[in-house]
Amino acid sequence: MGRSSRRRPIGWRRRSFAFAPALLAGVAWLAVLPATALAHPLGNFTINHYAGLTIGRTAVDVDLVIDMAEIPTFQERQGMDADGDGSISDDEADAWAGTACQTLATTIRLDRDGRPQTAAVTSHSVGFPGGAGGLSTLRLECGLTAALVPPLDASATFTFSDPSYAERIGWREIVVNADGTVLDTHGLPAVSASQKLTSYPASMLTQPLDVRTATISARPGAASPASPPPAPSVAISAGGAVPGGVAADLPPILSEALSGDLSLLVWLGALGTAFVIGALHAITPGHGKTVMAAYLVGTRGSPAHAVGLGLSVAVSHTLGILGLAFVVIAAEGALPPDVIARTLPVIAAASIVVIGGLMLIGQVRQRVAARRSSHEHEHEHEHDHAHAHGHDHGAGGQSHMPAAGATLTWRGLFALGLTGGLVPSASALVLLLGSIVAGRAALGLVLVGVFGLGMATVMSAVGLAMVFARGRLDRIPRSSRFGSIATAVPMLASIAVIGVGVVLTWSAVAGRPVL
Numbered sequence: 001m002g003r004s005s006r007r008r009p010i011g012w013r014r015r016s017f018a019f020a021p022a023l024l025a026g027v028a029w030l031a032v033l034p035a036t037a038l039a040h041p042l043g044n045f046t047i048n049h050y051a052g053l054t055i056g057r058t059a060v061d062v063d064l065v066i067d068m069a070e071i072p073t074f075q076e077r078q079g080m081d082a083d084g085d086g087s088i089s090d091d092e093a094d095a096w097a098g099t100a101c102q103t104l105a106t107t108i109r110l111d112r113d114g115r116p117q118t119a120a121v122t123s124h125s126v127g128f129p130g131g132a133g134g135l136s137t138l139r140l141e142c143g144l145t146a147a148l149v150p151p152l153d154a155s156a157t158f159t160f161s162d163p164s165y166a167e168r169i170g171w172r173e174i175v176v177n178a179d180g181t182v183l184d185t186h187g188l189p190a191v192s193a194s195q196k197l198t199s200y201p202a203s204m205l206t207q208p209l210d211v212r213t214a215t216i217s218a219r220p221g222a223a224s225p226a227s228p229p230p231a232p233s234v235a236i237s238a239g240g241a242v243p244g245g246v247a248a249d250l251p252p253i254l255s256e257a258l259s260g261d262l263s264l265l266v267w268l269g270a271l272g273t274a275f276v277i278g279a280l281h282a283i284t285p286g287h288g289k290t291v292m293a294a295y296l297v298g299t300r301g302s303p304a305h306a307v308g309l310g311l312s313v314a315v316s317h318t319l320g321i322l323g324l325a326f327v328v329i330a331a332e333g334a335l336p337p338d339v340i341a342r343t344l345p346v347i348a349a350a351s352i353v354v355i356g357g358l359m360l361i362g363q364v365r366q367r368v369a370a371r372r373s374s375h376e377h378e379h380e381h382e383h384d385h386a387h388a389h390g391h392d393h394g395a396g397g398q399s400h401m402p403a404a405g406a407t408l409t410w411r412g413l414f415a416l417g418l419t420g421g422l423v424p425s426a427s428a429l430v431l432l433l434g435s436i437v438a439g440r441a442a443l444g445l446v447l448v449g450v451f452g453l454g455m456a457t458v459m460s461a462v463g464l465a466m467v468f469a470r471g472r473l474d475r476i477p478r479s480s481r482f483g484s485i486a487t488a489v490p491m492l493a494s495i496a497v498i499g500v501g502v503v504l505t506w507s508a509v510a511g512r513p514v515l
Helices: 019-031 069-082 090-107 252-259 262-283 289-298 303-330 337-380 412-419 426-437 441-474 483-509
Strands: 046-054 059-068 110-111 120-127 138-147 156-161 174-178 182-186 213-220
Touching: 046 156, 046 182, 046 213, 059 069, 059 090, 069 090, 069 138, 069 303, 069 426, 069 483, 090 120, 090 138, 090 303, 156 426, 174 213, 252 262, 252 426, 252 441, 262 441, 303 337, 303 412, 303 426, 337 483, 426 441
Parallel strands: 046 174
Antiparallel strands: 046 059, 059 138, 110 156, 120 138, 156 213, 182 213
């Protein structure tokens, strides 16, 4: 039946790792983060398509390949396990592949001069290449044939489209070849750029092909063997960037903890590695660190606020992972997880614009109130500037800034923390799903929590650094060279939050989230 796996538990992995080699491998993995070895190159959420059309005089053959990454494969394997024993047998995999190919045969559309052509399934196979975190990927191959009645004896126009999994992100490719016919493919290639979804071009991983339809003009005959294939007449379009960029993988020490012998040393190594991965995740570009720092400066946050902000990010991120895992397991039919992965960055980025706007409004109100108060103060004392008990502005002048924390509310702080942790990490999701597959869901929950603590530590450290820096600015006398600049910092921070939010929103809508 092709390349279906032998009967074995979902997420089976070799258990020959000893702790020391596993730990060393984990350290090496961290050193080259985010390079991956086993994870799907287009991202853990993707469903990728290949359609190879061969147009002959009596039939059109369609070679369909569906390449699913770890997350959709996890979902499909739940449905394959007909007897509920936690493993996929050859018979279960074969039955699923036959049904899946039959569904695809009725989903694709092949027309000849506007008349639908019926495609019949001639072959099917499925295999489960290894993926990240003990999860597998899936490769489904379907052979289809549509008989041409009557045979092609004059020029005709064929149209083909593949609307399957239309809402899912991933690579989509169509190639066309002739068999006893002469074709005008209108730019479609005869050779697969991805070698039938087995070797994706590195230069196109963030801009995958997105070819869903084809129009081909055909007539009887054969092209001269000596003639080179015609150059494409149009450029092949590329789709949007894959959310999350390079796919997430897990170091060997975590894979050992999920599916190997769980000794004390492996426990400790896994906890430490999860913490470090969370910390590294927090220091990657984005994650709102710049916005959070500007928020703490602009709202005069205290050290307690900085720590609270970091913890709120961690809690929000952990709850987001649990929620997305629930969607993957229980609600796939209603809401595909990659739709959530594309939507959350837009919501988070737009929220930052709103938060920045509220900050700016608050700063404007404070300055208006301060000027009104100053004017009234000057009016009261306009006839008495020289009395001995006048106001002491200090050697360099008064800063006239509110006390630490005076313009910040815990509600606003937690709102920003929710925004910062709203976009889930693919690594944490793969870690949790891998633990479920291995039958160690409790361990997965603990590791995801430790992952969040690593994030919180870094976020809190960044916040504390900004708070202390803000404190040094406050000590600069207003009448000094840099005093006026220090006074303007909160207003500038508000504007910076808005600007960053606008950029992040644009990036998220364009499919290139950097949160």
